[in-house]
Amino acid sequence: MNALIDPKKFQDPEVTAKGEKRAQVFFKTLETLWFNTGSQCNIECANCYIASSPTADHFIYLTQEDMAPYLDEIDAMQQGPIEIAFTGGEPYLNPNIIRLSEMALERGHSLLVLTNAMKPMMRPRVQAGLLDLRRRFPGKMTLRVSLDHFTQEGHDTERxxxxxxxxxxxxxxxxxxxxxxxxxxxxxxxxxxxxARAGYSALIQAHGWRVTASNPAQLLLFPEMDERIDVPEITVACWSILDIHPDTMMCATSRMIVRRKGEPRAVVLACTLLWDDPQFQTGETLKEALGPVALNHPHCAKFCVLGGASCSA
Incomplete structure (x- = not known):
């Protein structure tokens, strides 16, 4: 049976359950700005990182008006093009997705879109929009497809x-x-x-996909996020013990924009995974949202620090 996380853990942003100083990550520079295009998805996974489903509406569809101010803020930072990334839900359900993609690419940014590559992406209108963007912005757009396992049985068990x-x-x-x-x-x-990489490599070769399974940027393997499994809290001392630098954590270089149902405007979250915990809502503007992030959540330990994973490319 899976262990349950000690209820004393992850309660205080300053100290751990043992009274040790909790680790935090200071903002370094903006490399990736995520936009959650909406929580609705065409399928419901067994273990979705963000509780998406065909009826999920905790995040409503982002519009051009939601996105534009944040692109303006990036310009004001005067640091040049960055990576703009779309996640969901399924981004290609958002009726604005082609225009949102175009807005990012027109500003000179690269674009990463997380998709399940299923029927929403394959609609003729979306296909036509994608083909147009690929033609006009060659080499600037990457689609990352979620294939949870290299076997039909494994993938279908999840999706x-x-x-x-x-x-x-x-x-x-x-x-x-x-x-x-x-x-x-x-x-x-x-x-x-x-x-796992060998299994994916066989699948890739069988279909002639241009993906290198040995390249961790082209084939990302994310850790399981079972919240029932106990994980240690990350202290300041852990950085040296684990030989990990806090600048390598996602929250040192990225933020995520969401529009919650019933809210008047979009807001900024510290992380793509910590969507339902108020302590990780860091502001309405990027300027407000670039403060330090306390690693006060099991996902901080399991996914980022111990799992060594990052949603960004």
Whole structure:
């Protein structure tokens, strides 16, 4: 049976349950600005990082008016182009997604879109928009497709029967049309990384996808995020013990924009994963949102520090 996290843990942003000084991450520079385009998804995964589903509406669809002020703020920082990234839900359900993509690319930024490559992406209107963007902004847009496992059985266990075949069809279309494509999988508990990469490599070669399985930027393997499993709290001392620098954490170089249902405007979160914890809502503007982030959540330990994972490219 899985252990339950000690209820005394992750309560105080300053100190751990043992009274040790909790680690925090100071903002360094903005490398990736995430936009959650909406929490609605065409499927409901068994273990979704952000509780998306066909009926999820905790984040409403972002509009051009929501996005533009943050692009203006990036310009005001005078640090040049960055990575703009879209996540969801499924971004290609958002009726504004092609224009939102165009807005990022017109400003000179690179664009990363996280998608399940299923029917929302394959609608003729979306396909036409994607082909136009690829033609006008060559090499500036990457689609990262979620394939939770390299087998149909493993993937469908997470995402529903038949989802693997539909996603493979989507990746085939992206490959045939020369899109930059990456894959995001999940590191299943029953296999090591070498076995997982070998399994994905066989799948990739069988379909002729232009993805290098040995390249961690092209095939990302994310740790499982089972909140029932106990994890240690990260203290200041952990940085030297683990030989990890806090600047390598996502929250040193990224933020996420969301628009909550019923709220008058978009807000900034410290992390793509910590969407339902008020302590990680850091402001309405980027200027307000660039303060230090206390690692006061199990995901901080499991995904970022101990898992060594990052949602950014």
């Amino acid at each position: 529903g029967q038949g989802s693997f075949e539909i996603a493979v069809t989507g990746v085939n279309w992206l490959t045939e049309n020369n899109f930059l494509t990456h894959i995001a999988g999940r590191a299943m508990f029953s296999e090591n990384e070498a076995d």
